[in-house]
Amino acid sequence: MDKIDRYLLSILRGTFLRREEKAEWREEMRTHIACSVEELEAEGLGREDALERTLRQFGDPRMLRRELTRQTYGASLDVLLPVSVLFLGWYAYAVVEELQVHYLGRGIGVVSLTLLAGMLSLLLTRKTADRWAVMLTLLPFGLVFGLQKLQVPGAFALVLRRSAG
Known part of the structure; x- marks a missing residue:
């Protein structure tokens, strides 16, 4: 399991989303992360540095989990x-x-x-x-x-x- 998968798993764990919903969110977030990493690499950053910066900018997994749950269920x-x-x-x-x-x-x-x-x-x-x-x-x-x-x-x-x- 790579770093992105671990990061996404830490966001989606404990959200009470159905399997299909988790897969959709995982794909959407993975796409955003990949695009951001590619942009940073095009600016001259190395792959690992670009990934680190992207994940930092993406946000704290606990905060994202709360927001995802709030959006899905109307409450955190x-x-x-x-x-x-x-x-x-x-x-x-x-x-x-x-x-x-x-x-x-x-x-x-x-x-x-x-x-x-x-x-x-x-x-x-x-x-x-x-x-x-x-x-x-x-x-x-x-x-x-x-x-x-x-x-x-x-x-x-x-x-x-x-x-x-």
């Missing part, structure tokens, strides 16, 4: 990971609560399973418009679940009346 990993862990933890708690109800013979809650499926869809979706659509779809279920946890009588009927009217 610094935001995505904690939010994902928080939401998944909350929904895991909700599902465990509903499973305990199921084992007591009262059935499993569709609301919490819908919230979990929706949350996973939200985390796996990349377009902002799609995320808003998923969130708006989940809103009534989240409201019902919250009201049930607060033990508001007739919570489900209340939400249905509000959404119908």
Whole structure:
């Protein structure tokens, strides 16, 4: 593996991009690096010096990884990971609560399973418009679940009346 491959691997590692996307980004960045190296060589720099200067100018791999993730997902990993862990933890708690109800013979809650499926869809979706659509779809279920946890009588009927009217 040459120096350019190691550099590109350090950028693309941990971006959560699909294999095809990584290949596209790798090719695009490789082309930019090769063009820059050729220009610097034409100016009289040696191959190694031109490559070193190009990689320095290209930027810090960690910074580029954050920017690439932000462009792809609309937020950086610094935001995505904690939010994902928080939401998944909350929904895991909700599902465990509903499973305990199921084992007591009262059935499993569709609301919490819908919230979990929706949350996973939200985390796996990349377009902002799609995320808003998923969130708006989940809103009534989240409201019902919250009201049930607060033990508001007739919570489900209340939400249905509000959404119908």
